[in-house]
Amino acid sequence: MVPPSKLMRGRSIDNNNAINLYNFGTSLPSHVTRLQVKVDNFQDPLKINNFGKTVNHELEKRRFTQDGYVVGQNFLVRLYELDIHEKASLEALLNYTQETGLNLFQSSGLRVEGFGVSKEMNSRNLIWVIGRMQVEVDSYPSWGDIVQVETWCSGLTKHCLTCSSRLTDANTGTKIMRVDSEFVMINEKTRRLSRIPEEIKASGDPYVKDYLDPPLSVDDKLRKLQKLDEDKADYILRGIKPLWFDLDPNQHVNNVKYISWILEGTPEAVRENYELSAFTLEYRRECGRNSVLQSLSGASNEVPNEYYHLLRLENGNEVARARTLWRKSSKIECNSMN
Amino acid sequence: MVPPSKLMRGRSIDNNNAINLYNFGTSLPSHVTRLQVKVDNFQDPLKINNFGKTVNHELEKRRFTQDGYVVGQNFLVRLYELDIHEKASLEALLNYTQETGLNLFQSSGLRVEGFGVSKEMNSRNLIWVIGRMQVEVDSYPSWGDIVQVETWCSGLTKHCLTCSSRLTDANTGTKIMRVDSEFVMINEKTRRLSRIPEEIKASGDPYVKDYLDPPLSVDDKLRKLQKLDEDKADYILRGIKPLWFDLDPNQHVNNVKYISWILEGTPEAVRENYELSAFTLEYRRECGRNSVLQSLSGASNEVPNEYYHLLRLENGNEVARARTLWRKSSKIECNSMN
Numbered sequence: 084m085v086p087p088s089k090l091m092r093g094r095s096i097d098n099n100n101a102i103n104l105y106n107f108g109t110s111l112p113s114h115v116t117r118l119q120v121k122v123d124n125f126q127d128p129l130k131i132n133n134f135g136k137t138v139n140h141e142l143e144k145r146r147f148t149q150d151g152y153v154v155g156q157n158f159l160v161r162l163y164e165l166d167i168h169e170k171a172s173l174e175a176l177l178n179y180t181q182e183t184g185l186n187l188f189q190s191s192g193l194r195v196e197g198f199g200v201s202k203e204m205n206s207r208n209l210i211w212v213i214g215r216m217q218v219e220v221d222s223y224p225s226w227g228d229i230v231q232v233e234t235w236c237s238g239l240t241k242h243c244l245t246c247s248s249r250l251t252d253a254n255t256g257t258k259i260m261r262v263d264s265e266f267v268m269i270n271e272k273t274r275r276l277s278r279i280p281e282e283i284k285a286s287g288d289p290y291v292k293d294y295l296d297p298p299l300s301v302d303d304k305l306r307k308l309q310k311l312d313e314d315k316a317d318y319i320l321r322g323i324k325p326l327w328f329d330l331d332p333n334q335h336v337n338n339v340k341y342i343s344w345i346l347e348g349t350p351e352a353v354r355e356n357y358e359l360s361a362f363t364l365e366y367r368r369e370c371g372r373n374s375v376l377q378s379l380s381g382a383s384n385e386v387p388n389e390y391y392h393l394l395r396l397e398n399g400n401e402v403a404r405a406r407t408l409w410r411k412s413s414k415i416e417c418n419s420m421n
Numbered sequence: 422m423v424p425p426s427k428l429m430r431g432r433s434i435d436n437n438n439a440i441n442l443y444n445f446g447t448s449l450p451s452h453v454t455r456l457q458v459k460v461d462n463f464q465d466p467l468k469i470n471n472f473g474k475t476v477n478h479e480l481e482k483r484r485f486t487q488d489g490y491v492v493g494q495n496f497l498v499r500l501y502e503l504d505i506h507e508k509a510s511l512e513a514l515l516n517y518t519q520e521t522g523l524n525l526f527q528s529s530g531l532r533v534e535g536f537g538v539s540k541e542m543n544s545r546n547l548i549w550v551i552g553r554m555q556v557e558v559d560s561y562p563s564w565g566d567i568v569q570v571e572t573w574c575s576g577l578t579k580h581c582l583t584c585s586s587r588l589t590d591a592n593t594g595t596k597i598m599r600v601d602s603e604f605v606m607i608n609e610k611t612r613r614l615s616r617i618p619e620e621i622k623a624s625g626d627p628y629v630k631d632y633l634d635p636p637l638s639v640d641d642k643l644r645k646l647q648k649l650d651e652d653k654a655d656y657i658l659r660g661i662k663p664l665w666f667d668l669d670p671n672q673h674v675n676n677v678k679y680i681s682w683i684l685e686g687t688p689e690a691v692r693e694n695y696e697l698s699a700f701t702l703e704y705r706r707e708c709g710r711n712s713v714l715q716s717l718s719g720a721s722n723e724v725p726n727e728y729y730h731l732l733r734l735e736n737g738n739e740v741a742r743a744r745t746l747w748r749k750s751s752k753i754e755c756n757s758m759n
Binding site: 161162163165166167168169172174178181182185322326327328330331332334337339343346347354 | 499500501503504505506507510512516519520523660664665666668669670672675677681684685692
């Protein structure tokens with residue numbers, strides 16, 4: 084086993100050292116007063132993905148800590164990722180998390196022969212699909228902020244695998260978001276749920292780590308999300324169709340898009356004046372390019388600023404159910420204080 | 422005037438130098454055999470945006486070359502940016518270009534008091550809006566590829582400002598895409614077109630550079646895009662509505678979304694078997710959250726694999742017109758060779 088790569092950095096304002104570096108062949112102007120030094124382990128360049136490409140570039144570099152059990156990756160918030168509150172949209176933050184999660188599954192951190200994409204799973208036609216997602220948002224970053232995402236496997240039972248991500252502002256350490264996603268196993272041909280076979284579970288167990296925080300505590304009441312009945316819905320948005328660019332290479336809708344549709348089906352006054360502080364989502368059904376959906380939402384009777392949601396096909400088949408919790412938008416708060 | 426930042430890099434496999442660097446205070450393992458050295462000009466750290474944030478992070482670092490007249494930025498293609506051809510979507514590539522263009526306008530490369538966002542423009546309520554975009558695509562990158570975008574001002578007349586971008590694969594130098602965008606000036610209050618005032622043009626002239634390639638040659642026939650008549654349309658997609666996340670902080674639809682809608686209104690067999698090799702788009706009207714649109718397309722009678730497009734509001738008002746040129750998808754080509 085090749086150990087994971089290590090990155091180390093050093094820095095100096097010693098002009099003598101600058102002269103040493105000058106000898107490397109770099110032409111330095113006389114006014115340089117600071118040096119940044121980065122050291123790579125040449126024997127083990129970071130693998131960027133399962134196509135075996137390597138990265139020597141100064142961006143979005145993956146780190147593997149805890150002996151390769153945690154994938155860390157930085158994302159710079161781009162202007163087109165902002166929503167009307169001038170903050171990174173939830174969709175953007177979940178996309179970052181998805182990218183890191185896929186790298187955890189597919190990168191060399193979890194070996195190809197091992198847990199992520201095993202021969203054993205292939206021979207049984209088993210694949211992982213997302214079943215449930217639980218998210219808490221502390222703050223939303225702005226344009227130019229750098230979001231550090233760390234993702235690891237935090238749980239494994241015979242029914243599901245949990246992956247956890249923690250997002251923080253890489254400059255300030257401010258907490259941004261916490262995501263726990265549960266993956267279940269289905270048969271690729273029949274699309275039916277499968278128990279995780281004992282051999283696969285055993286080969287996965289060593290990867291599960293109580294790193295950083297344990298998974299969010301499971302409240303039984305929350306685990307069983309109630310289904311929103313149509314007659315209790317305050318708002319129904321009809322005729323939602325996936326766009327061409329919402330489809331992934333498997334021609335399925337990217338699961339992050341479900342969240343966008345659920346938010347789209349929330350009353351405009353909520354989206355405009357509030358920001359999402361937490362949600363739980365259960366995926367019930369895949370959808371593809373010809374699906375036409377409806378997004379229903381209704382205010383909770385019990386908790387203030389809580390909503391229940393149902394995403395369904397036009398024939399009534401359930402695609403996802405969700406619960407969202409909102410707080411006053413920090414932009415609105417700011418404006419009303421001025 | 423503060424000179425733009427310079428970045429220089431050096432590299433060595435000389436173990437003596439490693440020892441020199443070790444003295445900087447970094448703990449190096451004994452098996453390190455390569456060093457990467459990066460030198461920043463301490464007096465002028467790179468500004469990341471007009472909020473004055475600086476970046477010391479190893480990602481998506483902006484470079485200013487040609488004395489600050491060109492902004493360069495790298496983007497790593499993320500998995501969720503792929504389309505069904507397993508290549509970065511056009512939408513993703515145009516978003517990269519937009520991000521770099523905004524940095525050209527807003528970064529310290531074009532001073533705040535100068536050309537991009539001048540006091541003079543503010544006092545006259547003048548703003549830049551995009552009027553026309555001309556794109557040529559050589560190849561589409563894959564997951565994990567690093568796209569280098571370089572953007573500069575390539576032309577300025579009393580009617581419009583042209584910004585040009587060239588996208589290449591940062592590892593191989595392969596050409597990816599070329600974009601020329603024309604910006605026109607409108608009055609923010611009346612939304613009417615304005616000539617570019619002589620003083621503003623004069624202050625902008627020094628920024629215009631014949632860098633890399635000159636703007637795409639202007640073919641008069643192409644300049645005047647014909648409007649697609651409804652009775653010549655082969656395909657009409659109705660009921661397109663912007664989603665919440667399509668809106669920017671000004672509550673307008675991000676202009677890249679127009680391209681997505683135009684592609685969405687192209688027959689499915691075209692999108693599925695072909696990839697876009699070039700397009701020209703003229704923006705006619707802004708749209709917002711309550712707009713409902715139609716996307717029309719029709720095959721050209723003159724050029725094979727060429728289509729004309731019209732994006733309009735349901736009341737018939739024109740939003741954009743476009744011309745697209747397609748070639749057999751490289752994925753399809755590949756599959757048919759196997």
